[in-house]
Amino acid sequence: MSDTETGPAGDGLSEDIPLMQQLLDSPILLLVIGIVSPMLLYVVWGVMEVIAIPLAQ
């Protein structure tokens, strides 16, 4: 995806597409973020915490 591609208006202007628009217009990026963020914040962080539980004295 190019920052300066022409859209349906075909105006040919080289105006940069804002990052937020690029994000919301990309279903694959949204899918990846939607899967990776909960996986890191819940599963990976949770497993790290459980592994770090010390042995009882």
Place this chain on the structure above:
Amino acid sequence: MSIFPPEQRVWWNQPIEKSEVMWITIAFIWALVMFFMMPYWHLVGEQNLSNEAYKIKPEVYAEKVEAWAAKYTVREEGDTGIPVVRPPAGSDVYMLGRLWEWWPVVELEEGQSYRFHLSSVDWQHGWSLLPENINISVHPGYEMIFTVKPTSSGEFGVICNEFCGVGHHTMVGKIHVVGK
């Protein structure tokens, strides 16, 4: 309609309808309220307790509890055969969850802080102090420790609130709190 591409190539800076801004704002504010309720309930409501946790073999924990109970047993609870254990004020208290009881019955002093230890020797159980509604999830292989300070005297019930089989509804415990 979202079935057609936006009219402007760069649609990000287009003005948004007032009604859409309003519902986005209301939903966002409510999401923030719910998010900050989490630390609020932890700090002010004393729910979702911070606790210490340690890995321990179930049989080792069972031995620890039985030795502690043998040391501080003061009587039996009615004719149930379950010991009532009264540890020294301010010390450690142990309860063990197993199919299907919370063992033993403990007797605490009002106004004293105790380090409460919980674990299970078989399956996952829930320890729910009633009517205070303090809830801890208890797993075999892990010893959970938290601080308890009874603020009123009387009899308090403990029920298992994690389904643990056919006798789950009979899995209860008891805590006596006596005045100073």
